[in-house]
Amino acid sequence: MRSTILKISIVLLVIIFLPIGFFLVNEFTKLSQDEQMVEDVFNEQLESILYSVNQYSENIISYWVSNLDLPIACGDDAMKSVANNILVNNPTIESIQFLEVKSKTILATYGDNPVNNYTKVLEDEKKLEALVDFLSKDYQKIETQSFGKITGIYFLMKNQAENVLCFINVRSEEFIQQALGPQIQQVSQDLFFISVRDTISGNIVFETKGNAEDNLKLLEVPMWYFPSYKIGIRLLSSTIEELVAKRGQKGRSILWFLVLTVIIGAAFVIWNIRKEIRLAELKSGFVSNVSHEIRTPLALISMYAESLKFKRVKPEKEEKYMDTIYSESLKLSEIVNRVLNFSKIENNKKVYEIKPHLASSLIVSTIESYMPHIEENKVELTYDLPKDIYIDADKVAVSEALINLFDNAIKYGRPEGKKINVRCYAEKENVFVEVEDNGIGISGKDKKYIFDKFYRVSKGDRANKVKGSGLGLNIVKQIMKNHHGSVEVKSKLGEGSIFRLRFVRTKNNKND
Numbered sequence: 423m424r425s426t427i428l429k430i431s432i433v434l435l436v437i438i439f440l441p442i443g444f445f446l447v448n449e450f451t452k453l454s455q456d457e458q459m460v461e462d463v464f465n466e467q468l469e470s471i472l473y474s475v476n477q478y479s480e481n482i483i484s485y486w487v488s489n490l491d492l493p494i495a496c497g498d499d500a501m502k503s504v505a506n507n508i509l510v511n512n513p514t515i516e517s518i519q520f521l522e523v524k525s526k527t528i529l530a531t532y533g534d535n536p537v538n539n540y541t542k543v544l545e546d547e548k549k550l551e552a553l554v555d556f557l558s559k560d561y562q563k564i565e566t567q568s569f570g571k572i573t574g575i576y577f578l579m580k581n582q583a584e585n586v587l588c589f590i591n592v593r594s595e596e597f598i599q600q601a602l603g604p605q606i607q608q609v610s611q612d613l614f615f616i617s618v619r620d621t622i623s624g625n626i627v628f629e630t631k632g633n634a635e636d637n638l639k640l641l642e643v644p645m646w647y648f649p650s651y652k653i654g655i656r657l658l659s660s661t662i663e664e665l666v667a668k669r670g671q672k673g674r675s676i677l678w679f680l681v682l683t684v685i686i687g688a689a690f691v692i693w694n695i696r697k698e699i700r701l702a703e704l705k706s707g708f709v710s711n712v713s714h715e716i717r718t719p720l721a722l723i724s725m726y727a728e729s730l731k732f733k734r735v736k737p738e739k740e741e742k743y744m745d746t747i748y749s750e751s752l753k754l755s756e757i758v759n760r761v762l763n764f765s766k767i768e769n770n771k772k773v774y775e776i777k778p779h780l781a782s783s784l785i786v787s788t789i790e791s792y793m794p795h796i797e798e799n800k801v802e803l804t805y806d807l808p809k810d811i812y813i814d815a816d817k818v819a820v821s822e823a824l825i826n827l828f829d830n831a832i833k834y835g836r837p838e839g840k841k842i843n844v845r846c847y848a849e850k851e852n853v854f855v856e857v858e859d860n861g862i863g864i865s866g867k868d869k870k871y872i873f874d875k876f877y878r879v880s881k882g883d884r885a886n887k888v889k890g891s892g893l894g895l896n897i898v899k900q901i902m903k904n905h906h907g908s909v910e911v912k913s914k915l916g917e918g919s920i921f922r923l924r925f926v927r928t929k930n931n932k933n934d
């Protein structure tokens with residue numbers, strides 16, 4: 423049986439479970455790739471939001487640059503009015519200064535509170551040279567440098583004869599809060615939490631509305647024109663990792679569920695095949711057992727009948743021959759009846775007539791009808807049966823069950839000194855009938871199977887020699903099931919067995 427199951431399992435594995443396995447592994451890998459892709463796409467989206475904020479600040483600054491870069495002297499009234507106009511409209515600008523690069527002199531200063539940040543820029547010859555170089559290539563580069571709370575934004579003017587540097591001092595935090603704040607709030611769409619952090623002090627200088635949990639920032643980039651500040655963004659409710667993880671979790675749960683289903687399915691298929699193979703083996707054993715059981719009586723009948731027919735028997739032996747023919751034909755019909763009865767029970771065709779019976783009289787009448795066998799096999803039979811216990815039972819079926827147990831007690835009893843004890847007792851709403859023998863007993867392993875149809879114990883000397891079909895105990899089990907009761911066994915190898923039938927006690931003790 424093992425090799426058949428092994429073969430079937432391998433075939434199943436190759437044709438069904440292997441492709442399913444490949445499919446599941448592939449799905450798992452795909453799921454992780456999908457997660458990575460979603461995360462990448464999402465990060466790109468976040469980056470573009472931050473980019474738009476930086477772009478917005480560039481637009482503002484470019485607007486200042488285009489307004490200030492005029493082909494007029496920096497101290498002129500016209501320039502003054504342009505500069506003042508920018509200062510009025512952009513209160514976060516501290517001052518605007520114009521400087522001659524070559525002579526490093528101030529040409530004009532606008533604003534209430536001029537600072538001298540430009541001196542540090544003028545000292546950086548290389549940077550200035552680069553700006554000049556860029557301008558010669560018609561590219562006006564806007565530079566930026568942080569001076570504590572102030573950010574200096576500067577550029578070389580295109581429309582001046584000499585190299586003139588325009589220097590705009592911006593109060594960084596105020597610019598971020600007042601000029602960029604509304605725009606940041608708008609792009610956050612109440613979906614994201616965006617904040618701007620001063621990288622030097624670590625302080626948050628601006629944050630959008632919403633619950634600022636202390637989760638890690640999902641994405642943080644430097645601000646183009648305010649180098650000591652960084653702008654960060656994350657989802658308001660949960661981070662993208664959490665979202666992607668949640669989504670992945672769901673997909674993974676489904677896949678695990680599939681894996682589990684496949685494993686359970688495989689186990690179920692193999693279990694069923696095992697069961698069917700075992701049943702097929704038991705059935706074939708049954709056919710050969712029944713054939714064996716039939717063969718001996720048939721041989722005896724035909725041999726004795728032939729002797730009688732051809733008058734080869736001495737007259738004094740005729741009686742004995744006929745007795746043998748009679749008893750063997752009874753054995754034959756017993757076997758046939760048992761098989762027919764079994765098939766009737768199996769197909770639910772047996773009709774039970776269940777009514778209250780006095781347990782003791784039902785058992786005693788069964789024992790009486792079985793007495794010839796008891797005597798023939800020299801069994802010492804004792805019983806202890808209270809006279810007031812009633813059970814709901816079909817008399818014929820219960821007798822049959824008891825006879826099967828008596829038969830077995832004799833068949834599997836010891837060669838000499840066979841003993842059977844029958845007891846009956848009530849417990850709450852149940853009545854128990856026990857048939858105890860001092861026979862060969864049953865091993866723990868076999869106990870699990872002896873009530874299965876066709877099952878016979880194949881190990882042990884006695885078990886092999888005794889004839890049987892493997893139906894008796896299954897019939898007992900079916901009969902008890904139809905009585906809403908059960909059968910169980912207690913047994914020890916070499917010591918004997920106790921078969922216990924459980925019946926339903928009749929509610930109001932009625933006579934049978």
Ligand code: ADP
Nearest residue numbers: 830831834863872878879890891892893894895
């Ligand atoms: P059969 O007796 O025809 O083989 P049963 O269904 O009556 O079939 O019993 C199944 C198996 O249980 C038997 O083959 C036997 O090995 C074991 N068995 C049944 N009753 C007893 C008993 N009283 N003592 C020992 N073994 C028993």
